[in-house]
Amino acid sequence: MPLGDLVQYVVTGLLVGGVYALMSIGLALIFGVMKVVNFAQGDFMMLGMYLTYFLAVGYGVDPLLGALLTIPPFFVLGLLVHRTLLVRVTGGGNPQRLMDAQLILTLGLSLIITNATTMILTPMPRGIQTAYATQAFAVGPILMNQARSYAFLMALVLAGLVYVFLTRTDVGKALRAAADEPEAAGYQGIDVRAMHGLAFGVGIALVAAAGGLLATYHPIEPTVAVNFIVLMFVAVVLGGLGSIPGAFAGGLVIGLVQSLTLLVLPFQLQNAGVFIAFLLVLYLRPQGLFGQRLRAV
Amino acid sequence: MAAVPASRLRGLAPIGLVVLLGLVLTFALGERYHHRVLTLVFVWATMGLSWNIISGYAGQTSFGHQAFFGVGAYVTVLLIVGFRLTPWLGLMVGTVAAVVAAALIGFPTFRLAGIYFALATLAYPLILRIFMDFLGYQEVAIPMVRDRPALYMQFTDPRAYDLLALAALAGTLLLSHWIETSRLGYALRALKENEQAAEASGVDTFRAKMIALMLSAAPAAVIGAIYAHAILYVVTPDAVFGVLVIVQTLVVCLVGGVGTKWGPVLGAAIMVPMSETLDATIGDRLPGIQGVVYGAALVLVMLFAPEGIYWRLRALLPARRAAPAGAAAATEGPIAADLAGRAPVVRGATLMDVRGVSKAFLGLHALEEVSFTVRAGEILGVIGPNGAGKTTLFNVLNGFLSPDQGEVRYRDARITGLRPSAICRSGVGRTFQVVRSFPQMTVLENVMVGAFVHETTPHRARQRALAALASVGLEARADVVPSGLTTPDLRLMELARCLATAPDLILLDEPLAGLARDGVETVMALVRRVRDGGVTVVIIEHTMYAVVQLVDRLVVLDHGRRVAEGLPGEVVRDPAVIEAYLGKRWLRHVEGLRT
Numbered sequence: 045m046p047l048g049d050l051v052q053y054v055v056t057g058l059l060v061g062g063v064y065a066l067m068s069i070g071l072a073l074i075f076g077v078m079k080v081v082n083f084a085q086g087d088f089m090m091l092g093m094y095l096t097y098f099l100a101v102g103y104g105v106d107p108l109l110g111a112l113l114t115i116p117p118f119f120v121l122g123l124l125v126h127r128t129l130l131v132r133v134t135g136g137g138n139p140q141r142l143m144d145a146q147l148i149l150t151l152g153l154s155l156i157i158t159n160a161t162t163m164i165l166t167p168m169p170r171g172i173q174t175a176y177a178t179q180a181f182a183v184g185p186i187l188m189n190q191a192r193s194y195a196f197l198m199a200l201v202l203a204g205l206v207y208v209f210l211t212r213t214d215v216g217k218a219l220r221a222a223a224d225e226p227e228a229a230g231y232q233g234i235d236v237r238a239m240h241g242l243a244f245g246v247g248i249a250l251v252a253a254a255g256g257l258l259a260t261y262h263p264i265e266p267t268v269a270v271n272f273i274v275l276m277f278v279a280v281v282l283g284g285l286g287s288i289p290g291a292f293a294g295g296l297v298i299g300l301v302q303s304l305t306l307l308v309l310p311f312q313l314q315n316a317g318v319f320i321a322f323l324l325v326l327y328l329r330p331q332g333l334f335g336q337r338l339r340a341v
Numbered sequence: 342m343a344a345v346p347a348s349r350l351r352g353l354a355p356i357g358l359v360v361l362l363g364l365v366l367t368f369a370l371g372e373r374y375h376h377r378v379l380t381l382v383f384v385w386a387t388m389g390l391s392w393n394i395i396s397g398y399a400g401q402t403s404f405g406h407q408a409f410f411g412v413g414a415y416v417t418v419l420l421i422v423g424f425r426l427t428p429w430l431g432l433m434v435g436t437v438a439a440v441v442a443a444a445l446i447g448f449p450t451f452r453l454a455g456i457y458f459a460l461a462t463l464a465y466p467l468i469l470r471i472f473m474d475f476l477g478y479q480e481v482a483i484p485m486v487r488d489r490p491a492l493y494m495q496f497t498d499p500r501a502y503d504l505l506a507l508a509a510l511a512g513t514l515l516l517s518h519w520i521e522t523s524r525l526g527y528a529l530r531a532l533k534e535n536e537q538a539a540e541a542s543g544v545d546t547f548r549a550k551m552i553a554l555m556l557s558a559a560p561a562a563v564i565g566a567i568y569a570h571a572i573l574y575v576v577t578p579d580a581v582f583g584v585l586v587i588v589q590t591l592v593v594c595l596v597g598g599v600g601t602k603w604g605p606v607l608g609a610a611i612m613v614p615m616s617e618t619l620d621a622t623i624g625d626r627l628p629g630i631q632g633v634v635y636g637a638a639l640v641l642v643m644l645f646a647p648e649g650i651y652w653r654l655r656a657l658l659p660a661r662r663a664a665p666a667g668a669a670a671a672t673e674g675p676i677a678a679d680l681a682g683r684a685p686v687v688r689g690a691t692l693m694d695v696r697g698v699s700k701a702f703l704g705l706h707a708l709e710e711v712s713f714t715v716r717a718g719e720i721l722g723v724i725g726p727n728g729a730g731k732t733t734l735f736n737v738l739n740g741f742l743s744p745d746q747g748e749v750r751y752r753d754a755r756i757t758g759l760r761p762s763a764i765c766r767s768g769v770g771r772t773f774q775v776v777r778s779f780p781q782m783t784v785l786e787n788v789m790v791g792a793f794v795h796e797t798t799p800h801r802a803r804q805r806a807l808a809a810l811a812s813v814g815l816e817a818r819a820d821v822v823p824s825g826l827t828t829p830d831l832r833l834m835e836l837a838r839c840l841a842t843a844p845d846l847i848l849l850d851e852p853l854a855g856l857a858r859d860g861v862e863t864v865m866a867l868v869r870r871v872r873d874g875g876v877t878v879v880i881i882e883h884t885m886y887a888v889v890q891l892v893d894r895l896v897v898l899d900h901g902r903r904v905a906e907g908l909p910g911e912v913v914r915d916p917a918v919i920e921a922y923l924g925k926r927w928l929r930h931v932e933g934l935r936t
Contacts, residue, residue: 081456132644143456144402145643148595152639155588159629159636167628266629270584274467277460285456312475319464319471326461327449 061299062196068279068291070250076286077223077243083150086273087157092252093259111256122248161266169265195257278322284332367503376499383506387564389593389605394557397600400533405462409439411581413562414569439562447554470582502571513560517602531790538777543765543794598649675873679843688718698747707733722892729898770844776831778823785819791841809841829860
């Protein structure tokens with residue numbers, strides 16, 4: 045195979061992987077801080093896609109801007125979901141039972157969102173028409189779809205902002221303290237419950253923004269969540285459960301694996317490659333490819 | 342046989358009632374649609390029971406159980422399409438395939454714990470689904486066989502499908518009942534509550550989980566095949582491997598209650614007719630209504646009744662009358678050792694030999710070339726300052742940790758590298774610094790888990806456990822749960838659980854910690870009685886006065902090294918020991934003793 049083809053597959057994989065990376069850090073943040081695996085994460089992404097879509101068709105907002113505009117409302121939505129539902133299954137008790145309760149609660153939430161969206165908006169797939177979705181930048185022989193390139197860049201910027209927020213601001217540091225040592229953080233006067241709410245709000249806002257970016261080139265339908273939530277789980281496990289840079293790298297790896305799988309396996313088996321890589325990592329290196337065990341940042 | 346089945350037979354009557362009720366409904370209902378709902382109730386109750394075996398009894402939450410459901414359906418139907426094999430046989434092939442799949446899945450996956458296990462289980466049905474698509478099995482229709490419909494499980498009378506699914510339900514109820522009342526059931530409950538304590542009490546937790554997964558795969562495959570014939574007619578990856586399959590399963594289990602055979606039955610009887618009715622009445626206008634109802638059921642159950650209806654109702658019933666207190670405890674005289682078929686070891690001969698054991702954690706040397714011997718019939722004390730490596734040593738001795746170097750020999754055989762349960766079964770018991778109980782099991786059941794090391798039937802295990810409880814003076818508390826015990830009684834319970842495994846060497850990790858003076862006296866007297874009965878004891882203890890009174894010999898650890906071994910009187914005068922542990926004040930105390 046010519047080298048050019050390989051480079052093309054790698055570039056395509058990385059461009060897709062950038063958006064996976066952004067959606068995955070939302071999940072990783074929630075897990076890192078709250079130790080909650082949020083099954084409904086994909087559904088918030090789907091809702092972010094729809095909000096971006098309605099902003100585009102209703103008000104002519106460019107989806108790249110629309111993706112940013114999803115952040116404030118979804119942050120508030122995340123706070124509300126945390127305050128009304130999740131606080132009731134976090135806290136004391138047998139950790140295994142608590143974990144099961146959280147998984148099942150968020151699974152139920154996911155079902156409600158997917159199916160309620162189907163009822164209200166119909167299962168019909170929709171798409172946003174943009175000039176750049178069908179055009180490509182040519183770098184030598186390598187083609188880069190413009191929509192994916194813009195989405196990739198914005199994902200990178202947003203992920204960078206999250207990183208700066210977590211490492212450079214007082215609130216971000218408090219968040220990490222609450223993640224690593226909730227008890228000690230509590231003694232230091234950090235309101236751990238508020239930090240959980242903040243993490244959930246930011247995590248939901250990030251995945252909604254990632255959905256908005258995805259909407260520039262991916263069809264929008266109520267059942268889109270299922271395919272992506274599993275990819276997010278894989279990315280987060282690859283990166284070491286709860287690690288933010290790990291999840292970002294995990295997202296990129298998944299984009300690459302998906303893309304490179306096409307070189308050796310037929311199209312239908314594209315995701316089989318991802319899941320098999322996932323199982324291999326779980327068996328061989330459950331702490332993730334990059335991560336230490338259970339660290340937030 | 343005579344004594345065993347009494348409790349088991351009692352449990353069969355309600356199963357008979359459920360089956361009878363199923364039969365009545367089968368023959369009383371008229372409309373075809375009602376039969377469909379009834380079949381679905383049986384199907385999801387069976388599938389729920391199957392999930393309940395691995396995720397309820399064994400506590401290993403699986404989000405991929407539909408893998409076995411789908412394997413049963415696909416194998417059976419593909420055998421009809423390809424070879425005209427009757428589904429009655431195909432179903433058995435499908436079941437075998439699902440059990441093999443369970444073995445293949447369980448082997449790597451049970452190395453993972455908690456959240457990692459749950460996430461890994463997600464992947465299996467997804468992979469199967471992708472491969473079914475890839476192999477071109479997106480839609481496999483069951484071919485109509487008009488000449489011999491019964492041979493091909495094709496009935497015009499809907500009652501036939503009711504009966505078929507009811508038979509599967511009855512079989513799965515019996516299987517669940519057998520598990521609940523068997524040694525396996527106790528093992529599963531124990532490992533669900535506290536895996537390390539179960540392993541240390543002789544439960545091979547890996548084996549128990551594997552058996553549970555394989556047992557749970559079988560009914561899932563059977564009911565998957567029946568579902569394909571009774572409801573689907575056309576098998577698709579989404580219909581058998583899809584998210585809704587596991588969601589329906591989770592819903593019936595969680596609504597009804599997990600960890601009991603009645604939970605899934607109750608849950609299915611409530612949720613299936615409800616969602617089918619909704620689907621039939623407004624499903625046309627609102628196509629997602631079933632999903633919303635199931636989602637809402639999961640959320641509401643988790644928020645308001647996370648234990649499920651069955652356990653809620655049971656908590657309302659008046660508590661069972663506590664068993665009358667047994668005869669006054671025999672709190673004197675030796676507790677006779679039970680050799681359980683092992684050859685006796687001459688008193689004073691080497692029973693356990695620890696040779697050059699080293700263990701490091703990330704460069705920190707917790708143990709460095711520790712060697713000493715344990716002699717049959719003695720009480721050997723292990724002392725040393727905090728962080729000296731005492732508990733690490735015990736974890737190496739009973740198999741929780743494998744040493745980086747060195748080996749542990751017991752009765753002249755190497756035990757290093759064996760599972761803790763195997764070491765326990767060979768005769769080395771242990772207790773923990775912080776008591777590890779099985780909190781949802783009664784004191785008697787806690788001790789029975791240990792007793793099953795040498796017993797196969799619950800009846801015999803109960804006898805053995807009662808004897809162990811009597812020997813520590815705790816049989817009056819047999820029917821309470823551990824949270825109702827005082828700290829000294831918890832220690833006694835753990836010791837009884839250990840004694841019930843019929844050990845000839847027990848490792849006691851700070852059994853006096855947190856006890857008041859009278860508790861200390863009780864436990865110390867007990868340790869002596871155990872030793873006098875012929876069981877060798879290794880004891881970690883901090884309280885110097887207790888150690889010196891109790892032990893025959895001492896081993897002193899400091900910074901992972903053995904700094905002394907010998908008679909207590911010599912060891913406490915050893916300058917190295919005084920330097921490391923006892924301190925100058927002790928030295929003055931010893932000087933005072935001399936003069």
